[in-house]
Amino acid sequence: MTGKGDAVTAAALWCDRCGERAAEGDHSACAAARRLEPPRYCPACRRRMKVQVLPAGWSATCVEHGTARSG
Amino acid sequence: MPEILDLARTQVLERGVGLDEAGVLAVLRLPDECVPDALQLAHEVRMRWCGPEVEVEGIVSLKTGGCPEDCHFCSQSGLFTSPVRSVWLDIPALVEAAKQTAKTGATEFCIVAAVRGPDDRLMKQMREGVAAIRAEVDIQVAASLGMLSQAQVDELVEMGVHRYNHNLETCRSYFPNVVTTHSWEERWDTLRMVRDSGMEVCCGGILGLGETVEQRAEFAVQLAELDPHEVPLNFLNPRPGTPLGDRPVVEGKDALRAIAAFRLAMPRTILRYAGGRELTLGDLGTRDGLLGGINAVIVGNYLTTLGRPAGDDLALLDELKMPVKALSATL
Numbered sequence: 524m525t526g527k528g529d530a531v532t533a534a535a536l537w538c539d540r541c542g543e544r545a546a547e548g549d550h551s552a553c554a555a556a557r558r559l560e561p562p563r564y565c566p567a568c569r570r571r572m573k574v575q576v577l578p579a580g581w582s583a584t585c586v587e588h589g590t591a592r593s594g
Numbered sequence: 595m596p597e598i599l600d601l602a603r604t605q606v607l608e609r610g611v612g613l614d615e616a617g618v619l620a621v622l623r624l625p626d627e628c629v630p631d632a633l634q635l636a637h638e639v640r641m642r643w644c645g646p647e648v649e650v651e652g653i654v655s656l657k658t659g660g661c662p663e664d665c666h667f668c669s670q671s672g673l674f675t676s677p678v679r680s681v682w683l684d685i686p687a688l689v690e691a692a693k694q695t696a697k698t699g700a701t702e703f704c705i706v707a708a709v710r711g712p713d714d715r716l717m718k719q720m721r722e723g724v725a726a727i728r729a730e731v732d733i734q735v736a737a738s739l740g741m742l743s744q745a746q747v748d749e750l751v752e753m754g755v756h757r758y759n760h761n762l763e764t765c766r767s768y769f770p771n772v773v774t775t776h777s778w779e780e781r782w783d784t785l786r787m788v789r790d791s792g793m794e795v796c797c798g799g800i801l802g803l804g805e806t807v808e809q810r811a812e813f814a815v816q817l818a819e820l821d822p823h824e825v826p827l828n829f830l831n832p833r834p835g836t837p838l839g840d841r842p843v844v845e846g847k848d849a850l851r852a853i854a855a856f857r858l859a860m861p862r863t864i865l866r867y868a869g870g871r872e873l874t875l876g877d878l879g880t881r882d883g884l885l886g887g888i889n890a891v892i893v894g895n896y897l898t899t900l901g902r903p904a905g906d907d908l909a910l911l912d913e914l915k916m917p918v919k920a921l922s923a924t925l
């Protein structure tokens with residue numbers, strides 16, 4: 524996730540698409556899907572994020588870990 | 595040349611009369627090797643009855659998620675375990691989105707909300723948002739806010755909303771398999787009010803919901819009967835957590851058959867590429883559709899998913915020598 528400002532930079536514990544443990548299972552399909560989707564789960568705590576998709580970008584906010592934006 | 599394409603050439607291309615249900619079905623059933631001929635004819639029909647311009651639109655979600663309805667394809671329904679959370683866009687961000695859209699050369703900006711129909715809060719946001727956009731941005735404003743009352747239709751007209759989107763989604767006979775919280779007829783009622791108000795009607799749907807090819811033909815002629823100004827054509831992008839989350843995506847060839855068939859059913863409508871084309875058609879197929887009856891695109895991102903960068907689509911239109919419709923041409 525390409526964070527800005529107060530965004531999360533910690534190692535991704537959770538898959539930001541399916542919300543499962545990043546280190547367990549195969550997330551290659553998630554990674555492929557993420558090219559056309561914003562993240563949905565916070566990679567640091569697995570909370571569902573508030574995601575706003577705009578015509579030219581997106582932002583995703585975790586109440587605990589802050590906001591990430593498209594680069 | 596298959597018989598149906600000969601018929602379409604005289605009836606649709608020369609006289610501008612759309613194919614009937616049997617004709618549409620015959621196009622949807624053409625063997626693979628005839629699909630290029632069908633696309634070529636659909637392209638000629640589009641050029642003859644609509645011209646070379648392509649209408650470019652951007653869309654934005656004013657209110658995302660938490661919808662009380664149960665449309666089985668939709669990640670914004672609050673009734674499924676979708677990861678999409680409820681969120682509202684504020685007015686400055688809405689105006690900024692309209693500016694970003696206008697910068698691409700788009701003439702249309704559609705404000706969408708995930709609701710059964712607008713409540714007072716949403717109508718207030720619309721009033722403020724549309725006024726702010728009209729004051730600051732040179733773009734036509736459209737809206738998609740679900741089912742409307744007559745008073746809400748009148749209010750949108752007053753705000754200056756020039757086009758209203760309300761998709762029938764699929765044919766009448768298949769609709770109850772996809773939505774159980776409201777009926778196809780309720781959607782039709784809103785569309786009738788919108789049309790009578792003088793706003794332009796934008797109405798399309800999604801292919802790949804599990805409908806049969808016969809039901810796809812049924813849908814095309816039901817849309818033709820409505821005679822909308824614009825038909826957005828989506829291909830299912832199966833969303834995690836929704837009842838249709840495990841459905842396969844539409845095959846590229848079937849999507850192209852459908853594009854040709856819908857154009858041959860509705861020679862004069864604005865036939866717009868909407869969601870799912872990236873997945874179903876990829877870059878090559880996107881081009882085939884633009885040369886096969888499509889004459890409008892949504893550029894940039896969708897409501898909860900992302901699209902190709904607007905620049906890629908604009909470069910493709912440039913390469914195909916298809917001019918982007920200018921704002922002056924729409925007023």
Ligand code: SF4
Nearest residue numbers: 661663665668671708
């Ligand atoms: S009414 Fe619209 S937002 Fe609500 S579930 Fe159906 S398609 Fe989704």
Ligand SMILES: [Zn+2]
Nearest residue numbers: 538541550553
């Ligand atoms: Zn995953």
Ligand SMILES: [Zn+2]
Nearest residue numbers: 565568585588
């Ligand atoms: Zn978090």
